[in-house]
Amino acid sequence: MTQDRLTTTFSALADPTRRAILARLSLGEASVSELVQPFSISQPAISKHLKVLERAGLISRGREAQWRPCKLDAAALKSVADWLEPYRRLWEERFDRLDEHLRMMQSQSAETKSET
C-alpha cells in the first residue's frame, strides 16, 4: 500500500522530540545547531528527525549551503485539522452530555441536603 500524505504526516507527529521541534519552530526559524541545544540528543539524531519532518511537509529548509534554517510549514498541520473537523461534533456532544450529567448530580445533591 502506498503511503498517503496524511499517513506520512501522522507518522511524523508520532514522536515527542519531533513535536517539540515543531513547537520550537512555531516561534521562528532555526538552524540545526540551534535546534540541538535545547534537546539532549546528538546532531545526527536531530538531523534524522528533521528529515522525517521535511518528508512529511511539516518543515522546509533554506537553500544556503552553510546556514540552512528550518522553517515550520503549517499547511500540513491544517490538513490534520481538516481531517479532524467532522469529528468535532462528536467530542463536543460528549462533553455537553458530561456537563449535563454533572449539573444533574449537583442539583440532586443540593436537593438531598435541603431535605435533611
Added chain:
Amino acid sequence: MTQDRLTTTFSALADPTRRAILARLSLGEASVSELVQPFSISQPAISKHLKVLERAGLISRGREAQWRPCKLDAAALKSVADWLEPYRRLWEERFDRLDEHLRMMQSQSAETKSET
C-alpha cells in the same frame, strides 16, 4: 523513552484503514463482522487494527461476549485538536498572506488591462 499518550494516538492514526474504521464508527457503533464487510481485508487484520485503536483510546469495545460492538471514543481526537490549536494562527496567517498576494496580482493584472 516511554510512549506518551499523544504519540500512541498519532501512531494509531498513521494508517488509512484505521482512519477509515474511525470514519465508519463516527456514524454509529459496529461489530467486528460489520467492520470487515466494507474493507477487503481479513477479520484477523481488522481485529489487529481495532486493538491498536483501543490501546490509543480511540475506540472502546462492549462487554457482551458474543456482540462486542466497537464505539468511537472522541476524547482522544479532542486531545489531537487541542495539541493543534496553538498552530492554527500560523496556517491562518499563511492563507491570509496568500489571499493578499492573489488580490494584489489580480488588481495589478486589471490595471495592466485598463492601460492597454
